[in-house]
Amino acid sequence: MIASAHSADKKVYEISRLTNEAKELRSAFMDGRSKLMRLKMESTIEKKVAEKGLEISEVPPKKIRIKRQE
Amino acid sequence: MATSETNILNRLYFVAGCMFVFALAVVFKLCSIQFIHGDKYRAMAQKRTIKAFEIPANRGNIYSADGSLLAMSIPKYDIAIDAVTSSEKNFKKYIKPLCDSLAAFTGKSSNSFEQKIKKARKTKNQYLLLLRNLSYSDFIRVRNFPLFKLGAVRGGFVYNQTTKREHPMGGIAERSIGYERIDENNYATRVGIDGAFGKDYLRGENGKRLKQKIGNGEWKPLRDANEIEAKDGYDIYTTIDVNIQDIAHHSLLGQLEKYEADHGCVVVMDVKTGEIKAISNLGRGKSGKYYERLNYAVGESHEPGSTFKVMAMMAALEDKVIDTSTVVDTKNGRKMFYGRPINDSGEGHGKISAARALEVSSNIGLATIVDDNYSKTPEKFLKRLRDWKLDQKLGVAIIGEGQPVIPKPGDKIWSRNALPSMAYGYNMQLTPLQTLAFYNAIANNGQLIKPRFLRAVKEFDRPIEIFEKEVLVDKLCSNQTLSKIKEILKNIVVRGTGKKLYSETFSMAGKTGTARTDYANYEEWRKDPKYVSSFAGYFPAENPKYSCIVVIHKPSTEVGFYGADVSGPVFKRIAQKIYTDTPLVEEIQTVEFKNPKVVQDFEKFNSVSNTYKTIMPDLVGMPAMDAVAFLENMEVDVKVKLNGSGVVTAQSISKNIKLKPNQTIVLDAS
Known part of the structure; x- marks a missing residue:
């Protein structure tokens, strides 16, 4: 009885520790995600590659599709 | 001295009487606590160690059409200092390093922090707000600053956790993604998608759970039976294209x-x-x-x-x-x-x-x-x-x-x-x-x-x-x-x-x-x-x-x-x-173009590589690129040195000579 009460208590501490860890990871994930979202936005990339003299194409890319012959 | 004897007896009776009355009073009080006010005190005792906790439901996320996150709830921390609680010795010792750390963290000057905290100590301010809206990782960092490390009582570290809605896209489409805010008077401000769908989908339902105090500031769930499970909010997928x-x-x-x-x-x-x-x-x-x-x-x-x-x-x-x-x-x-x-x-x-x-x-x-x-x-x-x-x-x-x-x-x-x-x-x-x-x-x-x-x-x-x-x-x-x-x-x-x-x-x-x-x-x-x-x-x-x-x-x-x-x-x-x-699509009939020159070259290369496995072939006239690939794929390990590019014009080892391992062959190409 006493032993199981103690083991239950221990689990509570463990849960609270893990909750905190989850919080930390969630927060870290959000930090990373925000940074990524901003970096991968076309307007950001456009500014970055402008330094290298690249700009957005005026014409769309061409896809070549082969018609399969039966 | 008969009188003195009755005197003593009288006194004895008096004392015994008093003690009897006292004993009665004790018994009376005992009964009154146990039976008359019993329920009240029992409830009070339970209140101190048992508390109903609200389990907050996680608010759902908002996604864009392609699955990028537009809004998500994360914990944020406000940090304050109780400037009074720390001892004179600790305060003197750690105030400078604490302010230096805060200065390094925020980029503000260390002096201004020191003045503010010292002033707060003078005016007995027990809650001086220092930092707001820290992420969890920053919160951990600040908690380990000098003085704060000592904890709430000895160091005066006070924090307040709130759940904030974050928009990873920043200011972009903020108003349309929106938010839902409910103030103390239960007055809700509902903006954008978050506001419109908060009640029905995002919010979820808070749970309830009875918990008992077990020390170390932790509470353990009392029993499983009468609790309400928290239901997390649903996620919303919008039509927004990032x-x-x-x-x-x-x-x-x-x-x-x-x-x-x-x-x-x-x-x-x-x-x-x-x-x-x-x-x-x-x-x-x-x-x-x-x-x-x-x-x-x-x-x-x-x-x-x-x-x-x-x-x-x-x-x-x-x-x-x-x-x-x-x-x-x-x-x-x-x-x-x-x-x-x-x-x-x-x-x-x-x-x-x-x-x-x-x-x-x-x-x-x-x-x-x-x-x-x-x-x-x-x-x-x-x-x-x-x-x-x-x-x-x-x-x-x-x-x-x-x-x-x-x-x-x-x-x-x-x-x-x-x-x-x-x-x-x-x-x-x-x-x-x-x-x-x-x-x-x-x-x-x-x-x-x-x-x-x-x-x-x-x-x-x-x-x-x-x-x-x-x-x-x-x-x-x-x-x-x-x-x-x-x-x-x-x-x-x-x-x-x-x-x-x-x-x-x-x-x-x-x-x-x-x-x-x-x-x-x-x-x-x-x-x-x-x-x-x-x-x-x-x-x-x-x-x-x-x-x-x-x-x-x-x-x-x-x-x-x-x-x-x-x-x-x-x-x-x-x-x-x-x-x-949007790519333009061009359709073509076939990629199988038969070029006689290519076919001829290919067949020549094939026949040479099938016949010559250890013996040097005649490579003159072969494209240098093919010649190198050919030599390096032979059964003997040879090293190839190529001068120039194009078609092979000369080879250092003449044809039909057996090659030795690790031999270097020099090819000249035009």
């Missing part, structure tokens, strides 16, 4: 800054489904910077100006009172209607066709068409507008949709001038989204669809609710009228008011709009004229995919104010972006 949103936001921002405008909005809608692909609303703050202030596109009902001419024209065409070739006299840019002049910009266009009147956006032209044909039967014109639901809200999900205003005879704002005014978009009001929905219907072969922001509500991967397109009016007008209007809209960009936007590589169709605003006091207005510049349309002109509206309020007239100059470029940029992002 890429289009990004372009829309930045090109609108660029134009607003260039024209020093007050505010503006842009909305991009998918023609077939009514999904809102991008919505951006920017207004100028006090500092002159633009940010998402209000949801203008949804909420701001204003006089649409020239973009409404399309509706007026369509009504006249559908009623067959005119045709595109009907001649209208627009005079020399000024014409009186019931004692009030209507002006065109410039010198006027003279006698032109009805279609041309719309292309050059002639106020007189449209006012004449509508007044000539409907002045006796305004109800006929108004019924068209009502049938097209222009007098009703669209009923979009976002709270606070603006109310359109279409006056009718008998209304306060109705007069004989009302009808000609309405022909070019005055004396009435529409929101940008309502105008857009109409243009979208033109692009969608006359089917009016309700703009929508949501695709699905999900619980992890399990869909709870899927949103389908909602048709408001199945067919606005006949196909004939539709093709005429489409032709005019296309020509506006080719040769009308929008010709500055014309591009050879991609097509678009739309109508410019330049409306006066805040003109109640005309003299004031003339001194400082204010306009609303807009552009509504769709692209590509044939088989439209997206419709789009751009509205910019009060651009600086010194820079420019015409719809084609101010709002048009935003439209064009978005159209261009979508055009360049």
Whole structure:
């Protein structure tokens, strides 16, 4: 009885520790995600590659599709 | 001494009596505590060690159409210091290093922190707020600063955890993604998608659980039976396309800054489904910077100006009172209607066709068409507008949709001038989204669809609710009228008011709009004229995919104010972006081209590599690239040195000589 009460208590501490860890990871994930979202936005990339003299194409890319012959 | 003996006895009786009474009192109190007040005290005892905890439900996330996160709840921390609780010794020892750490963390000066904290200690301030809105990782870092490391009692480290809604896209589409805030008085502020769907989907249900104190500041659940499980909120998948949103936001921002405008909005809608692909609303703050202030596109009902001419024209065409070739006299840019002049910009266009009147956006032209044909039967014109639901809200999900205003005879704002005014978009009001929905219907072969922001509500991967397109009016007008209007809209960009936007590589169709605003006091207005510049349309002109509206309020007239100059470029940029992002597909029949030279080379290489495995072959005349590959793939390990490139002209080892391992072969090529 006493032993199981103690083991239950221990689990509570463990849960609270893990909750905190989850919080930390969630927060870290959000930090990373925000940074990524901003970096991968076309307007950001456009500014970055402008330094290298690249700009957005005026014409769309061409896809070549082969018609399969039966 | 008999008397003294009774005296002692008397005293004894007295003391014994007192003790008896005392004992009775104790027993009485005991009973009273146990039986009379028993329940009260038992409850009190339980309260100190058992508490009902609310288990907060996690609010659902908001995603874009491609699954990027738009909003998510994360814990944030405010950090304060109790400047009184730490001992004199600790305070003296750690105050300097603490302030240095805080200075390094925030970039503010260490001295200012020190002064603030010392002052707080003097004035016995037990809660001096130092840092706000820290992420969990920053919070952990600050907690390990000197003094704070000692904890709440010895170090005075006080913190407050709150759950904040974060938008990874930052200020982009902030107002449309929105938020839900409920203050102490239970008064809720609901903005955007987050606000509109908070109650039904995102919020979830808080749980309850009884817990018992077990020390170390921790509580353990008492039992499983009477608790309510917390139910997390559902996730929401919006129709927003992050890429289009990004372009829309930045090109609108660029134009607003260039024209020093007050505010503006842009909305991009998918023609077939009514999904809102991008919505951006920017207004100028006090500092002159633009940010998402209000949801203008949804909420701001204003006089649409020239973009409404399309509706007026369509009504006249559908009623067959005119045709595109009907001649209208627009005079020399000024014409009186019931004692009030209507002006065109410039010198006027003279006698032109009805279609041309719309292309050059002639106020007189449209006012004449509508007044000539409907002045006796305004109800006929108004019924068209009502049938097209222009007098009703669209009923979009976002709270606070603006109310359109279409006056009718008998209304306060109705007069004989009302009808000609309405022909070019005055004396009435529409929101940008309502105008857009109409243009979208033109692009969608006359089917009016309700703009929508949501695709699905999900619980992890399990869909709870899927949103389908909602048709408001199945067919606005006949196909004939539709093709005429489409032709005019296309020509506006080719040769009308929008010709500055014309591009050879991609097509678009739309109508410019330049409306006066805040003109109640005309003299004031003339001194400082204010306009609303807009552009509504769709692209590509044939088989439209997206419709789009751009509205910019009060651009600086010194820079420019015409719809084609101010709002048009935003439209064009978005159209261009979508055009360049969609690959052109070219179909070809086959890739099996038989080139005799290639076949011959290939067969030669094949036969050589099959015959010569350890013996040097004749490589002269073979392409150097093939020769090197060939030698390196031989069964003997040899090293190859190649001088030059092209066709092999000489080889250091002559043919038919057996090769030794690790031998170096030099090839010369031209």
